[in-house]
Amino acid sequence: MSYDIEKPDEQWRAELSPAEYTVLRQAGTEPAFRGEYTDTKTTGVYSCRACGADLFTSTEKFESHCGWPSFYDPKDTDAVELIEDRSHGMSRTEVRCARCGSHLGHVFEGEGYATPTDQRYCINSISLRLTPAES
Numbered sequence: 447m448s449y450d451i452e453k454p455d456e457q458w459r460a461e462l463s464p465a466e467y468t469v470l471r472q473a474g475t476e477p478a479f480r481g482e483y484t485d486t487k488t489t490g491v492y493s494c495r496a497c498g499a500d501l502f503t504s505t506e507k508f509e510s511h512c513g514w515p516s517f518y519d520p521k522d523t524d525a526v527e528l529i530e531d532r533s534h535g536m537s538r539t540e541v542r543c544a545r546c547g548s549h550l551g552h553v554f555e556g557e558g559y560a561t562p563t564d565q566r567y568c569i570n571s572i573s574l575r576l577t578p579a580e581s
Protein backbone atom coordinates (compact mmCIF):
# COMPACT_ATOMS: atom_id res chain seq x y z
CA MET A 447 0.00 0.00 0.00
CA SER A 448 1.43 3.37 -0.90
CA TYR A 449 0.22 6.73 0.27
CA ASP A 450 0.25 10.19 -1.30
CA ILE A 451 2.42 11.34 1.55
CA GLU A 452 5.25 9.03 2.52
CA LYS A 453 8.22 10.05 4.62
CA PRO A 454 11.15 8.17 6.08
CA ASP A 455 10.65 7.14 9.65
CA GLU A 456 13.35 9.54 10.87
CA GLN A 457 11.47 12.43 9.34
CA TRP A 458 8.19 11.54 11.04
CA ARG A 459 10.12 11.19 14.28
CA ALA A 460 11.59 14.67 13.85
CA GLU A 461 8.32 16.33 12.87
CA LEU A 462 6.07 14.80 15.50
CA SER A 463 6.31 14.94 19.28
CA PRO A 464 7.24 11.63 20.92
CA ALA A 465 3.62 11.12 22.03
CA GLU A 466 2.28 11.94 18.56
CA TYR A 467 4.81 9.62 16.96
CA THR A 468 3.87 6.73 19.23
CA VAL A 469 0.18 6.94 18.31
CA LEU A 470 0.33 8.05 14.68
CA ARG A 471 3.29 6.02 13.48
CA GLN A 472 3.35 3.09 15.91
CA ALA A 473 -0.40 2.57 16.32
CA GLY A 474 -0.35 3.47 19.98
CA THR A 475 -3.39 4.48 22.00
CA GLU A 476 -3.60 7.52 24.21
CA PRO A 477 -5.04 7.04 27.72
CA ALA A 478 -8.84 7.17 27.92
CA PHE A 479 -10.45 10.44 29.05
CA ARG A 480 -7.16 12.34 28.74
CA GLY A 481 -7.19 13.44 25.12
CA GLU A 482 -7.76 17.10 24.49
CA TYR A 483 -10.76 16.54 22.20
CA THR A 484 -12.64 13.85 24.14
CA ASP A 485 -15.47 16.17 25.19
CA THR A 486 -14.93 18.99 22.72
CA LYS A 487 -18.11 20.36 21.17
CA THR A 488 -16.49 23.14 19.16
CA THR A 489 -17.77 23.41 15.60
CA GLY A 490 -15.02 22.73 13.12
CA VAL A 491 -12.98 20.28 11.12
CA TYR A 492 -10.61 17.67 12.52
CA SER A 493 -7.58 17.07 10.35
CA CYS A 494 -4.74 14.57 10.47
CA ARG A 495 -2.01 15.81 12.81
CA ALA A 496 0.62 14.14 10.66
CA CYS A 497 -0.31 15.43 7.20
CA GLY A 498 -3.19 17.88 7.60
CA ALA A 499 -5.79 15.98 5.58
CA ASP A 500 -9.38 16.76 6.61
CA LEU A 501 -10.73 13.63 8.29
CA PHE A 502 -13.74 14.30 10.53
CA THR A 503 -16.06 17.18 11.37
CA SER A 504 -17.86 18.24 14.53
CA THR A 505 -21.14 17.40 12.77
CA GLU A 506 -20.45 13.67 13.05
CA LYS A 507 -18.93 13.82 16.53
CA PHE A 508 -21.08 12.34 19.28
CA GLU A 509 -20.86 11.62 22.99
CA SER A 510 -19.98 7.96 23.34
CA HIS A 511 -18.62 8.22 26.91
CA CYS A 512 -15.88 5.79 25.88
CA GLY A 513 -13.04 8.16 26.70
CA TRP A 514 -11.93 9.08 23.20
CA PRO A 515 -13.36 11.41 20.56
CA SER A 516 -16.04 9.46 18.70
CA PHE A 517 -17.50 10.07 15.28
CA TYR A 518 -20.23 8.15 13.51
CA ASP A 519 -18.78 8.81 10.05
CA PRO A 520 -15.66 10.33 8.50
CA LYS A 521 -15.89 13.64 6.66
CA ASP A 522 -15.49 11.79 3.37
CA THR A 523 -15.52 8.04 2.95
CA ASP A 524 -12.18 8.02 1.17
CA ALA A 525 -10.49 10.25 3.78
CA VAL A 526 -9.76 7.21 5.91
CA GLU A 527 -8.50 3.71 5.24
CA LEU A 528 -9.89 0.73 7.14
CA ILE A 529 -7.62 -2.21 7.88
CA GLU A 530 -8.31 -5.46 9.67
CA ASP A 531 -6.34 -5.53 12.90
CA ARG A 532 -5.80 -8.80 14.73
CA SER A 533 -3.23 -7.50 17.21
CA HIS A 534 -3.66 -7.86 20.99
CA GLY A 535 -5.74 -11.02 20.51
CA MET A 536 -8.72 -9.07 19.20
CA SER A 537 -10.33 -8.65 15.85
CA ARG A 538 -10.77 -4.97 15.24
CA THR A 539 -10.82 -2.56 12.35
CA GLU A 540 -8.01 -0.04 12.37
CA VAL A 541 -8.63 3.45 11.01
CA ARG A 542 -5.76 5.16 9.18
CA CYS A 543 -5.40 8.43 7.36
CA ALA A 544 -5.79 7.59 3.69
CA ARG A 545 -3.30 10.24 2.66
CA CYS A 546 -0.33 9.42 4.89
CA GLY A 547 -1.19 6.07 6.45
CA SER A 548 -0.92 7.32 10.01
CA HIS A 549 -2.84 5.47 12.70
CA LEU A 550 -5.95 7.27 13.96
CA GLY A 551 -7.85 4.72 16.01
CA HIS A 552 -10.40 1.95 15.46
CA VAL A 553 -13.97 1.74 14.22
CA PHE A 554 -16.63 -0.34 15.94
CA GLU A 555 -20.17 -1.00 14.82
CA GLY A 556 -23.40 -2.43 16.09
CA GLU A 557 -22.95 -1.03 19.58
CA GLY A 558 -26.40 0.51 19.66
CA TYR A 559 -25.49 4.18 19.75
CA ALA A 560 -28.32 6.37 18.49
CA THR A 561 -26.42 7.63 15.49
CA PRO A 562 -27.26 7.42 11.78
CA THR A 563 -24.61 4.75 11.05
CA ASP A 564 -24.41 2.70 14.27
CA GLN A 565 -20.65 3.01 13.87
CA ARG A 566 -18.19 4.52 16.30
CA TYR A 567 -14.93 5.83 14.95
CA CYS A 568 -12.93 5.82 18.17
CA ILE A 569 -10.11 8.23 17.39
CA ASN A 570 -7.12 9.39 19.43
CA SER A 571 -7.20 13.15 20.10
CA ILE A 572 -3.49 13.29 19.50
CA SER A 573 -3.99 12.02 15.93
CA LEU A 574 -6.17 15.00 15.15
CA ARG A 575 -5.98 18.76 15.05
CA LEU A 576 -9.19 20.75 15.33
CA THR A 577 -9.62 23.86 13.24
CA PRO A 578 -12.61 25.76 14.67
CA ALA A 579 -15.09 27.05 12.12
CA GLU A 580 -15.04 30.77 11.62
CA SER A 581 -18.05 32.37 13.20
Ligand SMILES: [Zn+2]
Pocket residue numbers: 494495496497498499543544545546547548
Ligand atom coordinates in the same frame (compact mmCIF):
# COMPACT_ATOMS: atom_id res chain seq x y z
ZN1 LIG B 1 -2.51 11.95 7.43
